Amino acid sequence: MIERRITNSRVLVTGAAGFIGSNLVEDLLFNGNEVVGFDNLMTGKAENLSAFLDHPKFRFVEADIRDLEACKKACDGIDYVLHQAALGSVPRSIKDPLTTNDINVNGFLNMLLAARDAKVKRFVYATSSSVYGDEKRLPKVEAKIGKPLSPYAITKAMNERYATVFGELYGMETIGLRYFNVFGPKQDPNGVYAAAIPKFIGLLIQHESPLIHGDGTQSRDFTYIDNVIDANNIAALSTNPESINEIFNVAYGESTNLNELVEVLQELLIPFDSKIAEVEVKYGPERVGDVRHSLASIVKSNTMLGYRPKYDLKSGLEKAIKWYWDNLQ
Numbered sequence: 001m002i003e004r005r006i007t008n009s010r011v012l013v014t015g016a017a018g019f020i021g022s023n024l025v026e027d028l029l030f031n032g033n034e035v036v037g038f039d040n041l042m043t044g045k046a047e048n049l050s051a052f053l054d055h056p057k058f059r060f061v062e063a064d065i066r067d068l069e070a071c072k073k074a075c076d077g078i079d080y081v082l083h084q085a086a087l088g089s090v091p092r093s094i095k096d097p098l099t100t101n102d103i104n105v106n107g108f109l110n111m112l113l114a115a116r117d118a119k120v121k122r123f124v125y126a127t128s129s130s131v132y133g134d135e136k137r138l139p140k141v142e143a144k145i146g147k148p149l150s151p152y153a154i155t156k157a158m159n160e161r162y163a164t165v166f167g168e169l170y171g172m173e174t175i176g177l178r179y180f181n182v183f184g185p186k187q188d189p190n191g192v193y194a195a196a197i198p199k200f201i202g203l204l205i206q207h208e209s210p211l212i213h214g215d216g217t218q219s220r221d222f223t224y225i226d227n228v229i230d231a232n233n234i235a236a237l238s239t240n241p242e243s244i245n246e247i248f249n250v251a252y253g254e255s256t257n258l259n260e261l262v263e264v265l266q267e268l269l270i271p272f273d274s275k276i277a278e279v280e281v282k283y284g285p286e287r288v289g290d291v292r293h294s295l296a297s298i299v300k301s302n303t304m305l306g307y308r309p310k311y312d313l314k315s316g317l318e319k320a321i322k323w324y325w326d327n328l329q
């Protein structure tokens with residue numbers, strides 16, 4: 001595959017201090033772009049950007065996407081927007097739907113307006129596999145979504161609707177990327193809303209038991225961060241007119257259940273510390289709002305964007321675990 005990377009451009013990354021945003025910033029700077037990182041540090045961390053703060057082509061804007069003027073200022077002179085800022089986590093949205101809606105819907109709309117007025121070349125945004133809701137058919141195909149199961153899922157579904165309408169009404173070019181359970185370096189292992197992979201790695205390293213909600217047979221299409229970075233680059237640069245104002249799954253295209261996940265994590269961590277073999281999993285009650293099975297079809301992303309994920313679960317975990325081992329000790 002020909003590497004398609006954004007180069008010599010001015011790129012705005014929102015949610016830049018977060019897991020996915022900070023990895024995007026690193027990739028964009030590596031490829032010679034001027035990068036504006038925008039974040040209010042609500043769930044993201046300044047330390048995720050510390051390596052770039054002195055970079056001559058990087059500028060950090062600490063601001064909130066709920067502030068339209070700040071969004072407009074940040075979009076000024078920008079070629080591509082990679083919009084990642086949002087309040088993540090299904091359980092958090094169930095506990096606090098108002099803040100989730102405020103950031104993920106009103107903030108999203110501000111960013112769309114700002115990007116429209118700045119006439120950016122393309123607005124690529126993060127949506128989520130949670131949009132599939134109660135749709136049972138596997139693999140999930142973009143055109144067939146079910147009823148949302150959480151406020152978070154509603155906000156992401158609304159993002160997709162807004163972006164599509166902005167494309168039609170104002171001639172904007174948008175592309176939505178439905179991420180499936182992304183993992184990799186810099187993903188936060190701490191806190192009640194941490195994602196399973198970093199949380200389990202953090203616990204195993206400390207010889208503590210990972211807690212699985214339910215019987216562990218629920219499955220996910222775990223996606224390594226480098227596949228997500230590739231998808232953002234090719235979405236921003238896609239010259240296929242049929243891909244514009246469309247939505248694409250971004251996943252590996254294989255599902256793994258949580259019991260299998262813990263087994264692989266232990267297998268990969270044992271060479272670092274043999275005692276990790278003795279750690280046992282704990283099981284707790286199922287969580288409301290969780291989707292039972294998740295597996296993406298990546299046919300549309302492949303045929304229309306040329307997306308081909310390079311890392312499967314194991315090869316991604318090998319890289320991620322090395323990073324956590326070096327950084328969590």
Ligand SMILES: NC(=O)c1ccc[n+]([C@@H]2O[C@H](COP(=O)([O-])OP(=O)(O)OC[C@H]3O[C@@H](n4cnc5c(N)ncnc54)[C@H](O)[C@@H]3O)[C@@H](O)[C@H]2O)c1
Pocket residue numbers: 014015016017018019020021038039040041042043044045063064065066083084085086087088103107126127128129178179180181182183188195
């Ligand atoms: N990680 C995943 O598995 C996954 C899956 C599906 C979709 N997504 C989406 O991908 C995007 C990035 O997720 P992530 O995993 O990097 O999460 P993250 O929490 O690490 O990053 C989100 C960033 O957005 C920032 N942010 C939140 N509210 C903001 C506001 N009002 N103004 C400015 N910045 C704000 C946070 O401080 C944080 O740095 C989000 O839109 C998320 O919904 C992630």
